[in-house]
Amino acid sequence: MKILALQGSPRPKKYTQMVLDKFLEGVASKGAEFEIIFLAQKKIKPCTGCYHCWFNTPGVCIHKDDMPEILEKMKSSDVWVWATPLYHFGMTAYTKLCLERTMPLVEPFFIETEGVTTHPARFPEQRAKKMVLISVCGFPEVDNFTALVENFRLLCRAGRRDLAGVLLRPGAESMAFIEKLGKKGEEVLQGFFRAGQEIVEKRKISKEAEELVCKEWTKNRVGFREMANLFMTIHLEHAERTRRGEEKRTLEEVLREDMRILLGGMAVTLKPEMAGDLKATIQFDVSGRQAGQWYYEIADGYCAFREGQLDLPTLTIHTPSEVCLAISRGELDGAKAFMEKRYSAEGDLSLLMRLKSLFGPM
Ligand SMILES: Cc1cc2nc3c(=O)[nH]c(=O)nc-3n(C[C@H](O)[C@H](O)[C@H](O)COP(=O)(O)O)c2cc1C
Numbered sequence: 001m002k003i004l005a006l007q008g009s010p011r012p013k014k015y016t017q018m019v020l021d022k023f024l025e026g027v028a029s030k031g032a033e034f035e036i037i038f039l040a041q042k043k044i045k046p047c048t049g050c051y052h053c054w055f056n057t058p059g060v061c062i063h064k065d066d067m068p069e070i071l072e073k074m075k076s077s078d079v080w081v082w083a084t085p086l087y088h089f090g091m092t093a094y095t096k097l098c099l100e101r102t103m104p105l106v107e108p109f110f111i112e113t114e115g116v117t118t119h120p121a122r123f124p125e126q127r128a129k130k131m132v133l134i135s136v137c138g139f140p141e142v143d144n145f146t147a148l149v150e151n152f153r154l155l156c157r158a159g160r161r162d163l164a165g166v167l168l169r170p171g172a173e174s175m176a177f178i179e180k181l182g183k184k185g186e187e188v189l190q191g192f193f194r195a196g197q198e199i200v201e202k203r204k205i206s207k208e209a210e211e212l213v214c215k216e217w218t219k220n221r222v223g224f225r226e227m228a229n230l231f232m233t234i235h236l237e238h239a240e241r242t243r244r245g246e247e248k249r250t251l252e253e254v255l256r257e258d259m260r261i262l263l264g265g266m267a268v269t270l271k272p273e274m275a276g277d278l279k280a281t282i283q284f285d286v287s288g289r290q291a292g293q294w295y296y297e298i299a300d301g302y303c304a305f306r307e308g309q310l311d312l313p314t315l316t317i318h319t320p321s322e323v324c325l326a327i328s329r330g331e332l333d334g335a336k337a338f339m340e341k342r343y344s345a346e347g348d349l350s351l352l353m354r355l356k357s358l359f360g361p362m
Helices: 015-029 067-075 093-100 142-159 172-177 182-201 207-213 221-243 251-257 259-268 321-328 334-339 349-358
Strands: 002-007 033-038 079-085 111-113 116-118 130-136 162-169 280-287 292-299 302-307 315-320 344-347
Touching: 002 015, 002 067, 015 033, 015 079, 015 130, 015 162, 015 172, 015 182, 033 067, 079 093, 116 142, 130 142, 130 182, 142 162, 162 182, 162 207, 182 207, 221 251, 221 259, 221 302, 259 292, 259 302, 259 321, 280 321, 315 321, 315 349, 321 334, 344 349
Parallel strands: 002 033, 002 079, 079 130, 130 162, 280 315
Antiparallel strands: 111 116, 280 292, 292 302, 315 344
16 A cells, blocks of 8 residues: 655644654554655646646646656555645645646546536546545634535545545644643544554544544633643743844743743643632742742632732742742652742642642643
């Protein structure tokens, strides 16, 4: 089996590629051959709609660019994997350019397929009987992909191809911190790997693999949006400082050390089943390099993260930012650091003891 991946992201090392790599690892583990074409690196002119490839030079386009070579590869492969990020609820322009230029692969005649009108395939050796769609997007809801999936369903119907799998990854930018996503991150990547194995072994991707890869990172959409906005704020601040020549660290380095990401990120991981009907506020009185005042408001199984100072918090934690960050990285044991008075707390200390069980891995 020969698999051709048409990679339509202009960012060759981001999340479309991350999930495609996992999928192709699965493909390779079952001994199938694959090739990736990075469409953004190819010269592909847009279809002019002149129909030369149908009437004047049947099967041959007027353009002289990289597309004839891509069409040859498409003709000799068994599965086309279209891997595109979601751009404006559809495919990227690079993907669309390539798709439109597949016109030479069909003849102009109208035929009936599955009760609808379509064109016949031009080349008898045209092999690809199957297509797989892989897509990633920024928003957390999977229904953002609706129009894209429908587009590929119709393409498959027209080409009499089987849409053998649809692998969608919403909230993909979170994969910048794949190690922080813990088990969830591993499961998603494992899902792509499994899908790659299945396409080779069973010629079809199972519903289970499709469901595994698109699982939402968190049911807490409010928290997800708040975290995303925190990230946007820090990104903007970093860009501004860099412009002024005041920042030498990369954005990644800054994010890994930012107290707001640490505390805000932890807030999103509140386990509603552990919180039950807990109603409490926790003040973080942070000193040291990243001094500041932040607080949590826990109610209805949700934890809001805010900047500021409360009058009467249920619990107050006084800590240097360095200590807090070291605990979060696992370099310092929280209970031991408390005994050693590296940070202190006042108010409801039983809540302090519950923190570890209330919040999940980031
Ligand atoms: C021009 C443009 C349009 C986008 N449109 C959407 C969109 O409609 N829905 C969405 O959830 N994300 C959208 N995004 C976010 C991307 O899908 C997301 O950043 C994805 O990770 C990009 O893929 P990549 O990581 O392979 O570059 C858009 C991004 C860009 C640059």
